[in-house]
Amino acid sequence: MHNNLIYLTDHRGKVDATQLSDIEWARLVADNRDSTRRRLVKCAWCWDEDDVTHWMKTYSRNNGARVISHQPGESADHPYQALESDEHKAYCDRVERVGVAEGFRARREARADDGRTRSDVLLVGARHVSYEMQHSPFKQGYGAKERTRRSLAAKRDAVAWHTDSSIIADGARVAMLRSNPARLPQIENPRYQLRILGGYRKVLVWDCTVREGHRCPKGRYAGCGATHVDAQPSAITLDDFIRQAPAGLVLPVQPLDRLGFWTTTQDYEIWVDHFGEASRPGGSGAEPRRQSEQQADGHSRRTAAKDHAPVVPQQRTDRPQAVTNIPDELIKLERSAEDARGKLVGLDGEAYAGQWKAWRTAAEEFQAAVTEYAARRDVSMSRPEVEQAAKKAVRHPEPDS
Incomplete structure (x- = not known):
């Protein structure tokens, strides 16, 4: 139904005509037979948007469909709008x-x-x-x-x-x-x-090995050695x-x-x-399916034996450089942003708002520094790889040998 939102001048106010019962609608049609003289139903859209009063006609088609329309030449019909x-x-x-x-x-x-x-x-x-x-x-x-x-x-x-x-x-x-x-x-x-x-959601990037602790999307219990990207609720x-x-x-x-x-x-x-x-x-493309939709719990004995065999990840030249190659300045900026984020815990009101802005400023400084570093000609890593390497150095530092 178009023009479904109407104002009723009999003290009912603004209503959605699609929500009226059959009895209420039949009574409204009968009461509003001479709409311009009766002045019972006016267009809520025209009144709310333009402060213009248009008295509406109300009737039913032969198939029972409800119709609310403007007087000829007054205004075009409006699309359905929820109350x-x-x-x-x-x-x-x-x-x-x-x-x-x-x-x-x-x-x-x-x-x-x-x-x-x-x-x-x-x-x-x-x-x-x-x-x-x-x-x-x-x-x-x-x-x-x-x-x-x-x-x-x-x-x-x-x-x-x-x-x-x-x-x-x-x-x-x-x-x-x-x-x-x-x-x-x-x-x-x-x-x-x-x-x-x-x-x-939060996006995750991991190398598919047993050490990472993620289930392999391909069903390999020991990992397939590839790099996967997925998302989890945040x-x-x-x-x-x-x-x-x-x-x-x-x-x-x-x-x-x-x-x-x-x-x-x-x-x-x-x-x-x-x-x-x-x-x-x-x-136009469809999003890749979630991990949970790709899991397969049933395997043949031969497949299960193969899946449990350890997989040695192949060395790739396009993966991030060692964390030690990330500039100390990037690591300091990321550590500063993480410290600012950690201070949000337990805050509320103005204190939370002030600390949130401090965290956002620190995060923006880190992101700008990552972009600048990744743009250098002597850096072979992509921007996401630089960022992930810096964050890994701060959030998952390697133990001292």
């Missing part, structure tokens, strides 16, 4: 408040030039991020994938879908953030942490995500795929470098 609940409004208010406090521009119900593409909140920083909160199931033909495509075509850099329902997240068919369920007082409380439980709060996304510090990987996710800038570069351009926003 905003109190929780939906509170989430958008919170996103707008956090974004503005961080220095971004925030626009509610921002519409593109085509008039059809809107954002619950459009956050404008280094990137244009369209925030979309979804509380109810998607309508047929107006799902998350179609709306994401239109939003990206309308020159949005990214669409940040968010829900607190696991059912909606599983059926969204796009990369979607899922937070813990919260009641209205918790959403409105700026000190309450809305934690992201799904849709935000932690972030909704407020921190809003502080980082418009600044380009977190990016979506394969946003039009249900198994897509958001990750940090450095992890995004590693993922795209490994899996190719199809992982970028608007990419």
Whole structure:
């Protein structure tokens, strides 16, 4: 149904006509038979957006479909739009408040030039991020994938879908953030942490050997000796995500795929470098399957014997140089960033915000130094390899021989 949002002047206020019962709809059609004189039903879209009153016609087709239309020559029909609940409004208010406090521009119900593409909140920083909160199931033909495509075509850099329902997240068919369920007082409380439980991941890179402790995607119990890249769930709060996304510090990987996710800038570069351009926003390829979907627990005796045989990794010339070849300056900068991140534990409020900015500054200095070092002609490693080597030196130092 188009024009589904209407204002009823009989004290019912703004309603979604698709949610009316058959009896309520039949009574509305009868009461609104002479719509311009009765003045019972007016277009909520025209009133909210332009402060213009258009009295709507209401009737049913022969097949029983409900129709709400403008008077001839008044205005074009509007696409279906869900009625905003109190929780939906509170989430958008919170996103707008956090974004503005961080220095971004925030626009509610921002519409593109085509008039059809809107954002619950459009956050404008280094990137244009369209925030979309979804509380109810998607309508047929107006799902998350179609709306994401239109939003990206309308020159949005990214669409940040968010829900607190696991059912909606599983059926969204796009990369979607899922937070813990919260009641209205918790959403409105700026000190309450809305934690992201799904849709935000950390990228892992490892050499497939027994020592690394990861299960081989190919089912080799002793490891296959290859280098693998995968992702695992990571932690972030909704407020921190809003502080980082418009600044380009977190990016979506394969946003039009249900198994897509958001990750940090450095992890995004590693993922795209490994899996190719199809992982970028608007990419046409499908994301590689997760490790858990590739595991095979059953093997023949011959295969099992082969899999348990130790595998000696082949020496590769394109792997990172030894950690000792990483400049001390990079290691110091990464250690400083890790120390700043570790101090976030236990903080809250203004103390957390101040330490978070200190951590972000230290992380940006490290990333800039990595980029500068990897660009040198005498360095054969790629930028992701330099970064991973520096982080390994700080987070997993080798024991003294």
